[in-house]
Amino acid sequence: MVSHRRTSQPGLAARTTRVTVLSAAAASAALSGAAALPAAADPSGGPQDTAARLDRLYQQxxxxxxxxxGAQESAKRLRAELTALQDRAATGQQRVNDLRDELGVLAASQYREGAIDPTLALLLSDDPAQVLERAATLDRLGGRQTDRLRLLQEAQRTLRQQRDQAAGKLTDLQRAGQVLRARKRxxxxxxxxxxxxxxxLPAAQRAGYAPGMTDQRASRDRVEPDLPALPASSGRAAVAVAAAxxxxxxxxxxxxTGPNAFDCSGLMLYAYRRAGVALPRTSQEQMNAGAHIPxxxxxxxxxxxxxxxxxxxxxxxxxxxVIHAPYPGARVRYDPIGMMPINSVTRP
Incomplete structure (x- = not known):
């Protein structure tokens, strides 16, 4: 998959809602945000007031x-990182085991050869040349053993670091899970x-309500610019439109995120993925995933x-x-571009 991300324009990043799952503060904010959601409102204020309150609840x-x-995406990334660290630690453990086995073989070889002082062996031997050759072999074995000991120490140190990193990542993942559950609630x-x-609501009023009605009424009070009939900005954009x-x-x-159901940003992610473009997961991140267009x-x-x-x-x-996934209970559909207040337009 080709990732196509342009640098966002200066000053626009400040408007982006960032998702952070690795801090206790984020978890606390998510929990407090869940607790702050209002209970069912009293519909006695009239149909328009009730619709406005329903709109606010659906927007929340x-x-x-x-x-x-965002939290789900971060947890997914953390799981992948943890798996990679665990795989590296397993490889490191095998390396330590192999070095230990090799050192055991070298030690056994030295024992069988006899760790006798080479000078004394030379004085007592009937074949000094053989003793000299044997002493050289023992020296070589000793040097090789020293090298393997050094490698073993380095492998053990690396293994400890990998295990520490994996333990830290596991803690991060557990915190991310707490945030994810809070945001789900x-x-x-x-x-x-x-x-x-x-x-x-009475049955007739309930049947006539659709989330976003308040936004749509407000939008009708604004004058939208005449939009020219232009083709897609690129081949990949045309593919994304067809996929949507x-x-x-x-x-x-x-x-x-599909292929059979979507939320709003999930539909965008799916459509552009079909075009070979990797968009970020949330609408706030997607806002800055390309050039801002008037x-x-x-x-x-x-x-x-x-x-x-x-x-x-x-x-x-x-x-x-526009085409979009509107709200729970609705289906992917077309709506006027001015259906609710527009923040910005981004071209991936």
Missing amino acids: AEVATQRYD AVQRALASAQRLLDT RQMLGAPYVWGA LDQVRPGDLVIYRGDASHVAMYVGAGQ
Whole structure:
């Protein structure tokens, strides 16, 4: 797979939400964030107020989903690093074992030859030439044994370092697992709160509600630029658009990257992977995974990032439309590019 990552423009990195799983502070923040999610709201404020509160709950679920995705990706990377360290430690242990066996063979050989003083052997021997040759062999064996001892000490030192590194990585992975579980609970809590509030609505109002309605109403108050009918910016962008279109109708499942279900950033990841481009996992990271493009220059294949916290992403497909995985309970579909406040446009 070809990785295609451009350097982001200066100043844009500050807007990116970074996922850190290796600190207790991150775990604490995730836990406190999960606890801060509101319970089901009282729908007595009227249909518009209820819709707004539902929108907030679904947005919180989407933010929590992106954080979960980032933590999941970090845990995956840590597992791979731990496996590599464990493999190297196993190889190091075999090296230590081999050197020990070789030293045992050398020691046994010296014992069989007899570690007698060469000068005394020469005085007592009927064949001084044979004794001299034997003494030279013993010297060579001694030198070889010294070399193997030195190699064994170095191999043991390396093995200890590898085991220490593996132990540290295992600790990091355990912490990452704690963060991952906390962020999973945050998603589940937000979705459960939204469902409880949704269940309080009359059947007709419940059937007419769709997450993002508040954003869409706000978007209609803005004047969007006329978008030119341009082709995809590159061959790989065209392939990504085709791959995303093929997923039309696939269900939204938080944390999913295909091939049968997706969350918003998972769909982008899948589509561009089919084009041979490795995007990062979360919408916040995808925002800076290429060049930032003015909205009036958007072309098919460009990623459209939404909201100030970059918690949603869609792909522009032309004619003022994007394709995206909208929210839990919905399916991959087309929507107007101005369906919610646009943060930025990125061209991978």
